[in-house]
Amino acid sequence: MHALEKILAKASGKEDVSAGEIVNAKIDLAEVNDLYLQTIKSFYEMGGDKVWDPSKIAFVLDHYAPAPSILSASNQKEMREFVWNQEIEHLFDVNTGVCHQVMVEGGLVYPGMILVATDSHTTTHGAFGAFGTGVGATDLASIMLTGELWFKVPEVIKIEIKGNLKRGVMAKDIILHILGELGTDIAVYKAIEFTGDTLKNLNISERMVLCNMTVEMGAKTSYIQPDEITLKYLNDRGIKDFKVFETDSDFEYSEVYQFDISNLEPQIALPHSVDNGTDIGNVKRMKVDQVFIGTCTGGRLEDIEIAAQVIKDNKVNKKTRLVIIPASNEIMEKAVEKGYVSTLIRAGATFSSPGCGPCLGTHQGLLAPGEVCATTSSRNFPGRMGSTEADIYLVSPATAAAIAINGCIADPRDYLKI
Amino acid sequence: MNTVLKGKTLVYGKNIDTDQIYPGRYLELVEPQEIASHAMEGVDPNFSEKFNKGDIIIADKNFGCGSSREHAVITLKTVGVSAIISESFARIFYRNSINLGLPLIICQGILDFVNEGDELEVHLIEGKIKNITTGKEIFGEKLPSFVLDMIAEGGIKQYYIKKKNVKK
Numbered sequence A: 001m002h003a004l005e006k007i008l009a010k011a012s013g014k015e016d017v018s019a020g021e022i023v024n025a026k027i028d029l030a031e032v033n034d035l036y037l038q039t040i041k042s043f044y045e046m047g048g049d050k051v052w053d054p055s056k057i058a059f060v061l062d063h064y065a066p067a068p069s070i071l072s073a074s075n076q077k078e079m080r081e082f083v084w085n086q087e088i089e090h091l092f093d094v095n096t097g098v099c100h101q102v103m104v105e106g107g108l109v110y111p112g113m114i115l116v117a118t119d120s121h122t123t124t125h126g127a128f129g130a131f132g133t134g135v136g137a138t139d140l141a142s143i144m145l146t147g148e149l150w151f152k153v154p155e156v157i158k159i160e161i162k163g164n165l166k167r168g169v170m171a172k173d174i175i176l177h178i179l180g181e182l183g184t185d186i187a188v189y190k191a192i193e194f195t196g197d198t199l200k201n202l203n204i205s206e207r208m209v210l211c212n213m214t215v216e217m218g219a220k221t222s223y224i225q226p227d228e229i230t231l232k233y234l235n236d237r238g239i240k241d242f243k244v245f246e247t248d249s250d251f252e253y254s255e256v257y258q259f260d261i262s263n264l265e266p267q268i269a270l271p272h273s274v275d276n277g278t279d280i281g282n283v284k285r286m287k288v289d290q291v292f293i294g295t296c297t298g299g300r301l302e303d304i305e306i307a308a309q310v311i312k313d314n315k316v317n318k319k320t321r322l323v324i325i326p327a328s329n330e331i332m333e334k335a336v337e338k339g340y341v342s343t344l345i346r347a348g349a350t351f352s353s354p355g356c357g358p359c360l361g362t363h364q365g366l367l368a369p370g371e372v373c374a375t376t377s378s379r380n381f382p383g384r385m386g387s388t389e390a391d392i393y394l395v396s397p398a399t400a401a402a403i404a405i406n407g408c409i410a411d412p413r414d415y416l417k418i
Numbered sequence B: 001m002n003t004v005l006k007g008k009t010l011v012y013g014k015n016i017d018t019d020q021i022y023p024g025r026y027l028e029l030v031e032p033q034e035i036a037s038h039a040m041e042g043v044d045p046n047f048s049e050k051f052n053k054g055d056i057i058i059a060d061k062n063f064g065c066g067s068s069r070e071h072a073v074i075t076l077k078t079v080g081v082s083a084i085i086s087e088s089f090a091r092i093f094y095r096n097s098i099n100l101g102l103p104l105i106i107c108q109g110i111l112d113f114v115n116e117g118d119e120l121e122v123h124l125i126e127g128k129i130k131n132i133t134t135g136k137e138i139f140g141e142k143l144p145s146f147v148l149d150m151i152a153e154g155g156i157k158q159y160y161i162k163k164k165n166v167k168k
């Protein structure tokens, strides 16, 4: 069995499970974000009274943080009241950050668990060897009611990555490259496991980037076998109580792909599809109106750090805006401590409060018709960040910073000593 | 439940994501009727003029990819889409649709089988799709029986309500 199958088997009280089988699994953590008041409505519509286990539910108010409209403020108000009335233990309010970051910082994510959230990027937690998957509001409501959810056991695709990244090339470039090669529906209903020697040199943040964007290939969940890097991270956060599952040596993957990233160039995904990736050098130096560094894909400390290194004493181009939103308050605090924030503000960046920001087109930096944006986030669908007539390019944080200096498509390696 | 549906088709391309089906800027809305007024806004600005209640949406592969927003299903179900037939569906969209009682059929070759405006007769139990306009027939994947049960109940909410009442 695969480690993911062992996780599902344990959670559904079975000896073994195999791909295609439908199981009813016990959920270790269910998370709801502030887009989904529907979760609470569905819970009551289904005859709910008290939630199944207040210690295993988290609410994160991150997509509208802080509330930009009366309606979103009212939705958040109802959510807080639900949390307090139900004595739900984990409320991450608008002062904390994006769900996939704050749950990790809050010590709620660990190997071998099943984490279900009302957010498609819940695949991120494969970086810890957790089974993380996204669902809609009503599925989540049924978990709040029963503590269980049905799953079809997924087939597993193995993606083996080898080689070391060159300076200025990041985990985001790896995943944009893989997506460009494999497309957006290669893993629909399946799981993706990353293996290979490259992982030995990728820290938790970088692994989270890989797993985060597997959903853009349609994946239900993703997985990286926990190793010393994972265990050290968890230990540093005081998380000790978990079981690490391992894949049996005779397990058969549904497909295996190999990538050598030794010579990978910085990547850029052109509008309007995540799999439109190419080398940065292949794209003409068109003008960029806004650069966005942030989100559960590209707003971690390492991302802000490299942006500060690229920008250093340069200034943001006069005809470009640079919006930076750290993925969490903890990251914001560290970025201030380390001086990255002042470097970037001096260069002309605008910082907003931690949360999803303009990633999904609700506030804090939307795009006008005809504008071009380069972003470290995960999606460039039409209208994702505002007008459907805006063009969104996906890049790494290093590339984003180089673009901000130039006001047009640029290569970060020109700004980093190699 | 009516397991034979009839309707005219509207045809869309591949990778129609949930941001296009229901743009993010309306995610704060919670009332189904309000949500319904923005159906397919990012894909087809003329959708509301073209669409008639009971119409069937046809799409190329990976319909509903992207965000987990249930609004994407609520908007289509509330305007009165009777079914969606696609080469393939994104996983969360598929679950959301079944949960809310909107039938989906996975059907290889559906795009060669229909033109926009054709009238179809869809037999949910057998997975049979009859093109009344051309007289041809094609078979999609059959829905698993527990999915049919869920749709027959009108969705997962009714399913749980019934289960709870039985317990009492």
Ligand code: SF4
Pocket: A063, A098, A099, A100, A119, A121, A295, A296, A297, A355, A356, A359, A360, A377, A378
């Ligand atoms: S940062 Fe963007 S991708 Fe991540 S949870 Fe928020 S809206 Fe979704």
